[in-house]
Amino acid sequence: MSFQVKKRPAGDCLLIKGGKVVNDDQSFYADVYIEDGTIRQIGENLIIPSGVKTLDAYGHLVIPGxxxxxxxxxxxxxxxxxxxxxxxxxxxxxxxxxxxxxxxxxxxxxxxxxxxxxxxxxxxxxxxxxxxxxxxxxxxxxxxxxxxxxxxxxxxxxxxxxxxxxxxxxxxxxxxxxxxxxxxxxxxxxxxxxxxxxLKWFVFQEQKKLLSVGITGPEGHVLSHPEEVK
Structure with missing residues (x-):
């Protein structure tokens, strides 16, 4: 996969303030400062440039895209x-x-x-x-x-x-x-x-075998994805 990132204007800054930040390991209340499409700071009482656009996130969750x-x-x-x-x-x-x-x-x-x-x-x-x-x-x-x-x-x-x-x-x-x-x-x-x-081809072959013997339930998903395919 070759990810393509949309170009953002230079100097594009945003402060997301007062929301509940949700990460994979924990959730906490904090401000999030973003500059040129990249998160630069997370925390409270952040030191940021003046004139930055501020988004009020009080009462909302701030989650990864x-x-x-x-x-x-x-x-x-x-x-x-x-x-x-x-x-x-x-x-x-x-x-x-x-x-x-x-x-x-x-x-x-x-x-x-x-x-x-x-x-x-x-x-x-x-x-x-x-x-x-x-x-x-x-x-x-x-x-x-x-x-x-x-x-x-x-x-x-x-x-x-x-x-x-x-x-x-x-x-x-x-x-x-x-x-x-x-x-x-x-x-x-x-x-x-x-x-x-x-490896879809291998999965299709396994699915055909399972359907031919009457296995049509959710257990067929695991059985049609053997270790060799993974």
Whole structure:
């Protein structure tokens, strides 16, 4: 994931005063001073520049911004374009306290991963109201795929990919054990490049097995995510 942070005006300062700060380990009443988008001070009787914009937070909680790690604000869904695009979707996210999204880049068959990534990034930079990052959904194997993945990791800073490939040719086999072994070799090679993969393909295979034997309850979630996938 290569996080993109929205540019903020230099000298943009804010004092959030009197709220209850909620961290992962404790909650306490304090003032929060923010400068250029970064929290600089937390406490009482802070020494800050004059003329700083002050937000009265008495009676309110001051919590970290949320991260939505699974959005689809540009990819077509069953032939339909989402009405909540990067602008509308992130505007709504900010209204609910979500300050970062991780959007899925749908790489259509025959499309370069690099081209798809650049299109999503350019659109998000122009339209998104909050910070953003991407997962790349890889749907087909093609020659040069591994080289593109390496470029995305080393030059673009991306490290999150979800593979929904058909696994034809070098990974397709009528023998399920051979198919799994070939895919593990592929994933191991990706892992050596620092790529974090969702391994959705393996999860789908486990889900099919469980459904075929009648396991449809919540226990199926744990069983379909074996230790090897984690």
């Amino acid at each position: 949320g991260v939505d790690a699974n959005t689809n604000l540009q990819a077509p869904q069953k032939g339909l374009i989402p009405c909540d695009d990067f602008y509308q979707g992130t505007k709504a996210a900010l209204s609910g306290g979500t300050t970062t999204i991780i959007d899925h880049v749908l790489v259509e068959p025959g499309t370069s991963l690099l081209s798809a990534f650049d299109l999503w990034k350019e659109t998000a930079e122009q339209r998104a109201c909050c910070d953003f990052s991407f997962h790349l959904d890889v749907t087909r194997w093609h020659e040069g795929l591994y080289e593109e993945l390496e470029t995305l990791v080393k030059d673009k800073g991306v490290n999150s990919f979800l593979f929904f490939m058909a696994y034809k040719d070098r990974y397709q086999s009528s023998d399920s054990q051979v198919k799994h072994r070939n895919m593990f070799f592929f994933m191991r090679r990706l892992g050596s490049s620092g790529i974090l993969d969702g």
